[in-house]
Amino acid sequence: MFTFICARRLFCHKDTKLIKLCSYLLEDSTEKMSLSVNYPWKYIYIAGSDLPIYLKRGRTLQNESESRISKNYSKLFDKRNSKYLLFSKSRWADSSCKATYVHSAIESHLAYRQKGKWPATTFSHAVFGSEDCVQKGVFCCSTSQEQHSHLHSQIKDFLKENNSFKAYQFHESSSKNIFKLSDIGDDNTYETSDDREIEVEIVKRSSMKGLQENDPVASPIFSLPEISPVFHSYNEARIVLEKLSCVPEVKELLDVTDNCITIATEKSCDQTLLHPFVVVEGMDATGKTTLTELLEKKMGAARYFTPPPQITHLRAFFDKYPEIVRRAYYSMGNYIVAREIIQECQSRPVIMDRFWHSTAAYGIANETSSGDMPEPDHSVYRWPSDLLKPTIVLFLTVSEDVRKQRLSGRGLQATFEEKSLDNDQLFRQRLCDAYRRMNSPSCIEIDAGGTVEEVQSKALQVLASHGVNLHCINK
Known part of the structure; x- marks a missing residue:
């Protein structure tokens, strides 16, 4: 120590x-x-x-x-x-x-x-x-x-x-x-x-x-598991929240999680999925929502988000917490939605807007300097042993000029992450580096700076090359 x-x-x-x-x-x-x-x-x-x-x-x-x-x-x-x-x-x-x-x-x-x-x-x-x-x-x-x-x-x-x-x-x-x-x-x-x-x-x-x-x-x-904001198991994240269980919003989150996760999470990561589970990652305003909507239609898939609806109303509260608690909240969302995806993928594909890679990448970028980020082979980039793995993960990137232009067109109040990305170039680089260093599964990077059609074409090519079924299911 x-x-x-x-x-x-x-x-x-x-x-x-x-x-x-x-x-x-x-x-x-x-x-x-x-x-x-x-x-x-x-x-x-x-x-x-x-x-x-x-x-x-x-x-x-x-x-x-x-x-x-x-x-x-x-x-x-x-x-x-x-x-x-x-x-x-x-x-x-x-x-x-x-x-x-x-x-x-x-x-x-x-x-x-x-x-x-x-x-x-x-x-x-x-x-x-x-x-x-x-x-x-x-x-x-x-x-x-x-x-x-x-x-x-x-x-x-x-x-x-x-x-x-x-x-x-x-x-x-x-x-x-x-x-x-x-x-x-x-x-x-x-x-x-x-x-x-x-x-x-x-x-x-x-x-x-x-x-x-x-x-x-x-x-x-x-180097100290007690203070790391990146969690590699359900229990690691839950322990942090239990330290705050007297806070009403935290207790509510734990209660919701208990109701959603009734089976040992260790069993969920070994589930065989009959249909692909595709995750789309990226910073704010890189086109994740647009691409997931297109893939949803193209593949006849179900589309999921994190944090899931059961705890979305708590997001604003937890976004004001320090990094270790915020990431524990988002980790709970990952485990909740994973249980649902296991069932969904038995009947049709699932497209996911952000998952564990985002939870980990922001935790890493916020807690390091550009000179001491964990090396690519560091255990912090390792996928949790008890969390369902995606079939493939797409990582969308755009230039900062394009990203800011898209943000300005939204007309919405900037989130915590958006403010960080806008004001700190080194933070943006750390975030991208963290995504690129993820492994098992790694992120497949796609330049999303082109037209909607161009980005969709690139994504479909990547999916096809990795054996993901692209046939539209008529409903």
Whole structure:
């Protein structure tokens, strides 16, 4: 086991329900704790949009690569930008690693909801912990000289309004690779004066013992099963939701799932389908709906979606959760619809608009930087052992100009994913890379930038080449 802090950019949501949600989870929202005393840690991991950054507590005195490391990360740690780490001081009744991570991630929404109020500030996920405890918070950084002078006072005001939070500010030192984290609150619960200031050093990943042994490249998020947002079994996803079972919407989701999945899911993945099960994947506005409608008619197929109708009304609620909980929701939808598809495919083909590949790809893209995505042979891309496998998976891609043009024609409010895709080019690339690295089954990429007829023709050719029956069934 290892300890670390990680940070990652995300979009905030304005929803007062999140504030009420935290009250379900806290044992004592006013109890104060020190980062260094109550949650001892050794490493900090920041998943910057382009490069991962590793910080280690104390000084390693390994200065031979100091200039190279400093140059790589100079943009993030620019002297003109102020940087802060915010996290919850709350304790939870369930102190297990997974529960602490999930609960603190939810409460951290209270911090990054400030994005709309603090202009020219980059907001990021942050996670820190110890051998038996991992907790989430928020990393924020000013992006303009003007905001640099205002961010400190804004965070101080936030701490006064939300006394369950604590904040540390990054300060540079005489060494290029050394930073100091100093407490900016009014907390008086420290055992020693040293607890108010913590020294950290930028290091290479190889310096982080326990981190590089089994997984020398991938983000630490995917080295700890307790915090990974990609689930490879029904039980993995359900365990996350059970940590929040006192929340009405979560309980409803679990109840619906229990009613839909009455047989052991392990048996479903081995079912022999009499007709093909075709999944169409892709980012928003790549033509998935259009193609699935055409294939539905061409093949006389049934068309399915995820999340399925039984839990669609809960989607807006779960989309405001941190990634690990959101993906657990979408995973439940995958298992619910898989049960229905097993029965449907005994009488006719099924066309599916998104399935497990999308659930996993967004989880991966949101929790990594472009410099530490899991390699193609990583287990994170492996299909769940207890989930029905598609006959074939088509992955539609278009240029960003075409995608934006199609989005503008919809006239609908942008979703969380659409905002991410629109504002972060590196996120879009990570998402595409995640789709392309999926295996067993892999995604067959189709350029969907042409006319509807051209895209349909390409899709039919791919299906025919993989032995999928294309004969229209007259009804």
